[in-house]
Amino acid sequence: MGQIWRAYGRLLSVWVLVALCGSLVPERLRAAEPDKPVVWVLATGGTIAGQGESQVASAYKPGTLRVETLLNAIPEIAEVAEVRAEQFAQIASQDMDVATWLRLAKRINALLQEPQVAGVVVTHGTDTQEETAYFLNLTVKSEKPVVMASAMRPPSALGADGARNLYQAIVCAGSAQAVGQGVMIVMDDKIIGADDATKVSTLEAGAFQDPDFGPLGLIYNGRPIFSRHSLKRHTAQSEFDVSELDSLPRVEVVSSYAGATALFIHAAVQAGARGIVIAGVGNGNMSAEMLNAAASAREQGVAIVRSSRIMRGPTTQWNEVDDDALGFVASWYANPYRARILLMLALTQTEDYREIQRMFRQY
Ligand code: DGL
Numbered sequence: 001m002g003q004i005w006r007a008y009g010r011l012l013s014v015w016v017l018v019a020l021c022g023s024l025v026p027e028r029l030r031a032a033e034p035d036k037p038v039v040w041v042l043a044t045g046g047t048i049a050g051q052g053e054s055q056v057a058s059a060y061k062p063g064t065l066r067v068e069t070l071l072n073a074i075p076e077i078a079e080v081a082e083v084r085a086e087q088f089a090q091i092a093s094q095d096m097d098v099a100t101w102l103r104l105a106k107r108i109n110a111l112l113q114e115p116q117v118a119g120v121v122v123t124h125g126t127d128t129q130e131e132t133a134y135f136l137n138l139t140v141k142s143e144k145p146v147v148m149a150s151a152m153r154p155p156s157a158l159g160a161d162g163a164r165n166l167y168q169a170i171v172c173a174g175s176a177q178a179v180g181q182g183v184m185i186v187m188d189d190k191i192i193g194a195d196d197a198t199k200v201s202t203l204e205a206g207a208f209q210d211p212d213f214g215p216l217g218l219i220y221n222g223r224p225i226f227s228r229h230s231l232k233r234h235t236a237q238s239e240f241d242v243s244e245l246d247s248l249p250r251v252e253v254v255s256s257y258a259g260a261t262a263l264f265i266h267a268a269v270q271a272g273a274r275g276i277v278i279a280g281v282g283n284g285n286m287s288a289e290m291l292n293a294a295a296s297a298r299e300q301g302v303a304i305v306r307s308s309r310i311m312r313g314p315t316t317q318w319n320e321v322d323d324d325a326l327g328f329v330a331s332w333y334a335n336p337y338r339a340r341i342l343l344m345l346a347l348t349q350t351e352d353y354r355e356i357q358r359m360f361r362q363y
Pocket residue numbers: 045046047048062091092093094124125126127128150151152153
């Protein structure tokens with residue numbers, strides 16, 4: 001019995017010694033809690049920052065609440081990221097423009113150059129979110145994640161979706177798995193790549209899809225789970241550099257439809273457009289009158305890109321229109337609004353339609 005007590009006494013004294021030593025180690029040298037990723041949130045307005053009269057009112061004013069208010073709604077984010085925030089703009093995204101895009105790309109590139117910054121989230125209205133996402137996909141010069149967060153219902157509404165989307169976007173932006181994925185839209189638990197993201201519903205909470213290729217992945221259990229990667233060139237692999245640019249060449253979109261005339265092609269040329277994107281019917285087709293006007297514009301040095309109003313499928317070369325004979329470009333998977341963005345950037349580099357066609361195959 002005495003041996004047992006002596007062994008117990010020795011064990012107890014060892015335990016006390018270990019406990020004392022531990023308490024002598026200075027706080028700063030103890031195994032630090034793993035550093036949380038630093039994620040910047042740049043807020044630009046939209047419904048995610050909207051304010052309605054009541055929880056059940058359908059009317060609301062977008063771009064009302066400041067970014068601090070949006071972040072106060074998700075205190076749990078402090079457990080997964082060190083969030084820094086800036087009210088970059090405060091607009092409904094139908095008022096987004098090229099000047100703001102250029103400022104935003106430069107601000108994001110400056111932030112991502114800071115070694116301690118893991119990623120950036122941009123809160124944005126949904127109406128032009130896919131355009132901003134694609135513009136940033138071509139102009140951000142880093143592999144670090146850039147994630148768009150938006151909402152279809154304002155924070156004041158029953159079933160508001162913005163806080164969830166913002167939380168998930170910050171989680172994604174701070175995640176190592178999101179590095180190199182290009183710019184992403186996180187909405188309704190889905191991760192949508194900027195190269196084909198499309199708003200497909202005016203009202204549904206899950207308003208964004210990738211009509212051709214599906215989501216890149218999903219956010220589940222507090223982390224991104226990727227199921228595929230984009231094969232498109234983007235971000236660090238992009239050849240476009242806007243660091244010295246304060247404007248972009250003017251490019252207009254002109255729709256074709258039954259009975260469409262040359263009216264808006266002539267107007268675009270007279271307004272000084274350097275490029276025209278045809279939002280064509282079918283595989284980028286247009287009325288004969290439009291085709292003749294587009295060919296004439298091309299002869300005057302205006303770049304012509306054929307795209308389509310159809311949501312899925314590419315606008316291809318070697319179809320009904322002889323692009324090589326006319327010096328036209330086929331947009332492939334760029335819908336008319338992404339085609340406009342790519343053509344604006346392409347025209348900062350070249351006016352050769354064959355070079356521009358190469359870009360439309362790659363981005
Ligand atoms: N005005 C729209 C915008 O700012 C509201 C739509 C939204 O953000 O969901 O894009």
